Every structure is written in C-alpha cells, then in structure tokens.
Amino acid sequence: MTFQTCLKSVAAGALLAAFAAAPGHAEEIEIKAVTAFPKPVEFAKSFARFVEKANEMGEGVFQINYMGGPEVIPPPQQAQAIRRGVIDMQYGPGTYYLGEMPEVDAWVGSTVSAMEGREKGGFAIMQEVYKEGLGAYLLAHIDTGVDFHIYLTEEPERTADGGVDLTGLKLRSQPIYREFFDTLGATTVSVPVPEVYTALERGVVDGIGWPLVGITDLSWDEFLKYRIDPPFFQTDLAIMMNAEKWAELPEEAREILTKAAIEYEKESYDHYQTVIKETDEAVRADGMQVIDITGDARQAYLDEAFATAWKRLKDSGSAHYDDLRDAYYDR
Structure with a gap:
C-alpha cells in the first residue's frame, strides 16, 4: 500500500466513524x-x-x-x-x-x-x-x-330472586373485587397467579375471579367447571x-x-x-357450565359490582372522582 493510499484509507475510516456518530445515525x-x-x-x-x-x-x-x-x-x-x-x-x-x-x-x-x-x-x-x-x-x-367473571369448581347455590349465593365458598381474589365477593357471601383468599393451579388442585380455593381471556392459559379450567354470567368490571x-x-x-x-x-x-x-368469542365457544364445548343470572337479579348483580369500585374511589377522597366518572362510566 502506498503512503497516499494509506492516507485515503485512514480518512475514509474517520469519515465513516463520524457519519455513524452523527445524530441521524445514533x-x-x-x-x-x-x-x-x-x-x-x-x-x-x-x-x-x-x-x-x-x-x-x-x-x-x-x-x-x-x-x-x-x-x-x-x-x-x-x-x-x-x-x-x-x-x-x-x-x-x-x-x-x-x-x-x-x-x-x-x-x-x-x-x-x-x-x-x-x-x-x-x-x-x-x-x-x-x-x-x-x-x-x-x-x-x-x-x-375484557371483562371479569366468577369461576367455580362446584355449582353455586341460587337465591330466591335468581341470583347466586356464594356463602362459605373460598374465592381467589384481589383488591378490585374483594368487596363485591363479600356481598355475595364468599370468603376471599389472596393467591399469586403462579400458585392458582395448586390452590385449585388442593382445594385451597373453590373458585376465582378472572377474565374469560386467558382462563385456559395455565390449565385452571381443569378444575373450574362453572362460570357466572354476566361479566363485570374491566381490565x-x-x-x-x-x-x-x-x-x-x-x-x-x-x-x-x-x-x-x-x-x-x-x-x-x-x-x-x-378472542372472547372464540374462548367462550371453546370452554362451553369442553364442558364448562354457564350460570346465567337474568332479569332484575342480573341488573342488581351488575349494579352491586360497579358500585363497589366507584365507592372505593369516592371514599378515597380523590379530587379526580367526578371527572373520571364522567370519562369512564356511562351506565
């Protein structure tokens, strides 16, 4: 390589390095x-x-x-x-x-x-x-x-008005629906997601709250044979x-x-x-029974569920309560 060629190579390398370091090529x-x-x-x-x-x-x-x-x-x-x-x-x-x-x-x-x-x-x-x-x-x-449902291992008791009575049942819960489950008579149990399968297998819980989406992902549907409709809340x-x-x-x-x-x-x-439509069809085909609450009992069930969420927010004293309710709630 001649001296001139070497200089050209060094210059070209420096130019490429500068180009790579330029803002448009960070x-x-x-x-x-x-x-x-x-x-x-x-x-x-x-x-x-x-x-x-x-x-x-x-x-x-x-x-x-x-x-x-x-x-x-x-x-x-x-x-x-x-x-x-x-x-x-x-x-x-x-x-x-x-x-x-x-x-x-x-x-x-x-x-x-x-x-x-x-x-x-x-x-x-x-x-x-x-x-x-x-x-x-x-x-x-x-x-x-994506809404939530209650899933159970056994068929629930029904109330005189067509609702459900979950008295004595242990449900895997989380803060968003603990109060709602309490109104249905259930006892709430905190179980991390990775441990839900074992909790169902061992009878630590009799059911869970979870969206229809993902209910089969960790094989929980092996134990959950009943679903309560209508769904409530959102993710x-x-x-x-x-x-x-x-x-x-x-x-x-x-x-x-x-x-x-x-x-x-x-x-x-x-x-x-x-996904919701396809999963609903699949779990029904696999034998999951749907307990459908209808009429006035259905309305009461939903009213009770949504009231617990908005009451928690109002009781928190949040200055954003009214504006958030206007933006997100239209029932």
Missing part, C-alpha cells in the same frame, strides 16, 4: 421492560405483541428489550423498580398500586373502551395520577373490553415508563412510542373481542 436506545404476568399468560403475550409493533416502528431509534415477568422482578416490586430506574418500562394491572393510586378504580369500574376514555379526557387525568402516585409516565391503557392493564427515561428519550422516540401506544389500544381491543 445507536439504538435500549428500553428494558418487564410484565406482571408469566409469559404463558395471554396478557403477557399481548405485551409481547406491543413490543414487536413498537420495535418495528422504532427501528434505528430505540428497541424495547422484553426481559420477562415475575421471574425477573416480583410484581409488587415492579413499580419501585420503575421509580428507581432499575427497569424502564412495565406492563401490568394498575390496581397493584391502589394504595398510591386509588384512581385506578376508574378503569376497574369503566364501561367504555380505552379509546373513548382518551377522547373524554380520562387518560390525561390518569397520566397525572401515575406521575403523582408512582413518579411514572403512563404510556398506554391497553387490552380493554386495568397499563404500560408505564420511568419518568426520567421518558424525558431523556429523543423527541422522535417519544412520538413513535405514543403513536404505537394509541394504535395498540385499538388493536388490542379489537383483538380481544374475537
């Missing part, structure tokens, strides 16, 4: 993410679909590194991990943090989709709530339109980010993530309407 930003759900659960799969969508849209700008679920960080500790910046993004139920954010009950007691909630200003309020309560940036409220599943990480992202990255979030709220809603 290295992709890594966003570390976890979920509250084990990977086999349908809702963890939903988050994986969001990650895939966002990564395609953000190629060259950022990439979300989906690290896993409870095996990475136990769900009760994930909010603090977000606050401290141990992780950058988390997906899971907002009601894990009811103590810090009683306003999440507005999602539980919601009768509208995430899209309608955004249009009516509810999502903007919830962004304030997440910032105040967890010091986090709320990115999305996904997987709405309260959200994607949040560490506030500093969000603020440090370039504007382009924030715009892409926001666009992906808004689009996926609609996509996940539509997806689950199909």
Whole structure:
C-alpha cells in the first residue's frame, strides 16, 4: 500500500466513524421492560405483541428489550423498580398500586373502551395520577373490553330472586373485587397467579375471579367447571415508563412510542373481542357450565359490582372522582 493510499484509507475510516456518530445515525436506545404476568399468560403475550409493533416502528431509534415477568422482578416490586430506574418500562394491572393510586378504580369500574376514555379526557387525568402516585409516565391503557367473571369448581347455590349465593365458598381474589365477593357471601383468599393451579388442585380455593381471556392459559379450567354470567368490571392493564427515561428519550422516540401506544389500544381491543368469542365457544364445548343470572337479579348483580369500585374511589377522597366518572362510566 502506498503512503497516499494509506492516507485515503485512514480518512475514509474517520469519515465513516463520524457519519455513524452523527445524530441521524445514533445507536439504538435500549428500553428494558418487564410484565406482571408469566409469559404463558395471554396478557403477557399481548405485551409481547406491543413490543414487536413498537420495535418495528422504532427501528434505528430505540428497541424495547422484553426481559420477562415475575421471574425477573416480583410484581409488587415492579413499580419501585420503575421509580428507581432499575427497569424502564412495565406492563401490568394498575390496581397493584391502589394504595398510591386509588384512581385506578376508574378503569376497574369503566364501561367504555380505552379509546373513548382518551377522547373524554380520562387518560390525561390518569397520566397525572401515575406521575403523582408512582413518579411514572403512563404510556398506554391497553387490552380493554375484557371483562371479569366468577369461576367455580362446584355449582353455586341460587337465591330466591335468581341470583347466586356464594356463602362459605373460598374465592381467589384481589383488591378490585374483594368487596363485591363479600356481598355475595364468599370468603376471599389472596393467591399469586403462579400458585392458582395448586390452590385449585388442593382445594385451597373453590373458585376465582378472572377474565374469560386467558382462563385456559395455565390449565385452571381443569378444575373450574362453572362460570357466572354476566361479566363485570374491566381490565386495568397499563404500560408505564420511568419518568426520567421518558424525558431523556429523543423527541422522535417519544412520538413513535405514543403513536404505537394509541394504535395498540385499538388493536388490542379489537383483538380481544374475537378472542372472547372464540374462548367462550371453546370452554362451553369442553364442558364448562354457564350460570346465567337474568332479569332484575342480573341488573342488581351488575349494579352491586360497579358500585363497589366507584365507592372505593369516592371514599378515597380523590379530587379526580367526578371527572373520571364522567370519562369512564356511562351506565
């Protein structure tokens, strides 16, 4: 190689290095993410679909590194991990943090989709709530339109008006429907999701509250033979980010993530309407019996359920109660 050729090679290498370091060609930003759900659960799969969508849209700008679920960080500790910046993004139920954010009950007691909630200003309020309560940036409220049911291992007793009497039954519960289960006479038991199968197998619980979506993911339907209709409440599943990480992202990255979030709220809603129909047909075909509460008893059942969520929020003294009720409740 001649001296002139060597100089040209060095110059070319320097030019390429400078070009790669230019703002338009910066290295992709890594966003570390976890979920509250084990990977086999349908809702963890939903988050994986969001990650895939966002990564395609953000190629060259950022990439979300989906690290896993409870095996990475136990769900009760994930909010603090977000606050401290141990992780950058988390997906899971907002009601894990009811103590810090009683306003999440507005999602539980919601009768509208995430899209309608955004249009009516509810999502903007919830962004304030997440910032105040967890010091986090709320990115999305996904997987709405998915309601809860009560599932039992044995046929329930019926009341004179056609309702159900669950007196003496032990139900796996969580804060969002503990009071409602109490009104039905049930005893509530706290069991982590990964331990529900064993709890059903050993008779620790006689039933659970869970959406129709995902009821077969961890084989709980081996024990759950009865479902009570109508469904009640909605899922309260959200994607949040560490506030500093969000603020440090370039504007382009924030715009892409926001666009992906808004689009996926609609996509996940539509997806689950199909999944609900297909799952309903499948579990009925496999022998699950549906206890259908009708007439005035049905209305009373739903009124009682939704009243517990909104009463909790009102009793919390939240300054956002009226605005959130206007945005999310239309019964």
